[in-house]
């Protein structure tokens with residue numbers, strides 16, 4: 001069927017092989033195990049940044065490879081990453097506004 | 109839903125940007141969802157540590173935390189694996205491998221249901237241990253945030269099950285099968301990355 | 316599994332059924348317009364009741380309880396049920412025509428947006444039969460909490476806004492995709508009509524601003540009905556969170572209300588000044604800048620909550636910076652008029668009035684961008700004056716300009732210019748009589764939302780003056796309604812391009828055929844019809860090829876009734892919510908399997 005052929009041609013340009021997908025899945029599992037190890041360890045103030053960085057790596061890998069954003073139109077990247085950054089900015093702003101009240105951020 | 113087609117001929121043949129209308133809609137919808145979960149997570153962080161009475165999420169003043177990290181790590185792993193099977197379903201659909209697509213879809217659905225089972229178990233256990241919506245601010249923020257995530261997983265299960273059912277028709281998923289499964293996959297993976305964030309913020313980072 | 320439903324037989328495009336199942340963007344635009352105008356009348360009646368009560372000291376027309384409901388519902392009706400959907404009416408009707416498309420990217424989704432809007436509007440309005448919301452349109456906790464408002468009113472508010480938000484989200488996603496992907500050949504982004512640009516910008520704002528409100532509404536719903544304490548400080552919550560989530564949405568919302576009007580004015584002024592818009596790129600980028608900066612100013616609604624010096628300074632500065640792109644737009648409109656050969660049609664008068672009154676409202680806006688001054692203005696009639704100068708003097712004036720301008724395109728008929736000018740002058744004078752004195756009242760200390768005031772406070776004169784002004788506005792609306800019905804009885808005489816305008820919608824017949832254009836136009840310049848006229852380019856001949864249009868569908872209204880049931884269930888019995896979910900799933904299946912060829 002010509003449609004199916006077309007579709008497979010397109011996806012072969014932008015997609016990974018089954019093996020590569022499985023490798024990525026394994027890598028994500030390993031990162032999750034590292035995260036767990038970190039959360040049970042005693043790393044003090046370095047712990048939170050490390051955990052956030054690790055989950056950010058997982059986030060980016062899933063979006064870039066499983067969701068094909070790396071191989072797809074740049075328009076999708078702009079729409080999604082733009083929205084994500086806005087959400088992050090609002091989250092940071094809101095949390096700082098409230099933590100300034102109950103914690104010691106120098107906003108007063 | 110996104111797999112509903114627009115009224116016109118195959119949309120990607122004549123759009124200005126060369127992108128498919130439906131996929132563009134799905135991506136921007138997921139952008140909107142970023143703001144939705146962003147607001148829920150912000151609420152959780154704002155009230156983190158503000159509970160007046162227990163149970164508390166993590167170990168607190170000699171009292172044991174209510175979160176069961178090993179159990180939730182398992183369910184996190186389940187959801188992560190569902191993303192792998194999802195991507196295999198997309199691969200199968202795009203390469204015309206019907207059997208691979210159907211089996212992977214089925215696996216994804218079952219893993220999704222397993223995740224929901226874990227969540228139900230967790231909610232019920234918390235209930236038995238005296239943590240409800242009204243108990244303290246942790247209960248409120250936790251149940252509403254993870255509850256809405258669970259709802260998204262549930263919607264995803266219905267979405268994928270519909271595709272799986274439809275794939276058994278004589279015409280299958282039609283000439284655009286790869287496209288439909290890929291769009292559903294975008295939604296599914298997004299629900300997974302939301303959990304990646306929630307897992308870190310709620311479970312891994314202590315008070 | 317749902318059986319494959321056959322394509323609905325294509326009816327002769329008449330009768331109620333053809334409207335219920337329509338997926339034609341023009342008809343959906345008309346439905347939006349008529350529904351929203353009806354709500355505008357209803358919101359106006361509420362306003363007149365409010366003004367009647369306040370005309371004299373110690374008024375006794377309505378009691379305090381009813382008064383609270385009226386000012387709350389007046390704002391909700393005007394913002395969510397009238398002005399936003401009137402903007403939607405224009406962008407539904409016009410966007411595909413202006414970009415040379417035959418419909419929007421998702422015609423059935425478009426119909427769904429309308430029916431969900433209708434459902435949400437009816438739910439919210441029906442609250443008058445039980446308890447109407449009465450805690451103001453921004454519905455602050457703890458007043459809106461179970462302790463102080465235990466009746467159903469606030470739940471109606473929550474369910475109504477969640478439903479309306481769903482409708483707006485779907486419409487905004489649809490129009491974003493339509494504008495990005497469905498433009499005619501040659502129509503680059505920097506050749507888009509400014510109105511389409513503004514539609515794109517508000518679509519972005521809606522998609523991104525609605526979720527925080529949704530989350531706030533869900534939390535309020537849970538606090539009221541499911542025992543949570545998000546907004547209860549004794550239990551570790553914080554009422555200020557509601558204010559933040561509301562205004563993270565609320566400030567972009569004011570641009571969602573005003574930008575369509577700015578787009579309309581940017582289309583009307585060049586046509587009746589007979590010269591291209593002055594500084595097109597500046598107008599577009601100013602619109603983008605306003606939308607972008609609009610995300611970083613929301614706390615200017617909360618200066619009196621004690622945020623601390625640094626946040627106050629940041630939010631005040633950002634707010635004042637927004638005056639710059641806004642000023643750029645105003646100067647570009649004036650630059651468009653300068654040296655033009657101006658025709659003072661009714662549409663043009665409304666557009667010019669928009670510039671004047673919107674500027675007044677903008678200036679008072681910059682005033683309370685300053686925290687110390689805001690502390691004085693807060694909750695006084697000065698703020699009421701400001702908001703009505705931008706929303707009535709701005710948005711509503713712009714919308715009427717658009718109605719007079721595009722009426723021939725939408726109906727094939729002209730509105731009477733004589734009655735139109737009467738309408739304009741009555742409305743312009745009435746609105747200034749009503750709202751300008753509110754500046755004085757506010758500075759004299761009159762708080763907003765009081766249901767009556769004492770004799771000795773000396774507020775009587777300007778209140779009476781404002782009430783008379785509001786009746787003048789009411790009369791102007793009656794003149795418009797008469798004008799509308801009179802012209803609907805005239806024959807369709809409008810040519811394709813009666814005003815000698817430059818944008819693509821004027822290249823097709825008035826009203827346009829179902830498929831919009833016989834031949835998809837090719838765009839060669841920013842003002843395509845003027846370019847073609849000046850270069851002697853003839854419109855292409857129709858080739859007579861079959862033009863495929865999407866068939867009508869009843870799934871949109873079916874699914875919308877499911878969405879409405881979800882909400883009604885929350886208000887009454889949860890079984891209805893479950894039924895709603897079933898209806899939605901069934902509709903989605905039918906929808907997905909419905910043939911569209």
Ligand SMILES: [Cu+2]
Nearest residue numbers: 566613615616
């Ligand atoms: Cu504002």
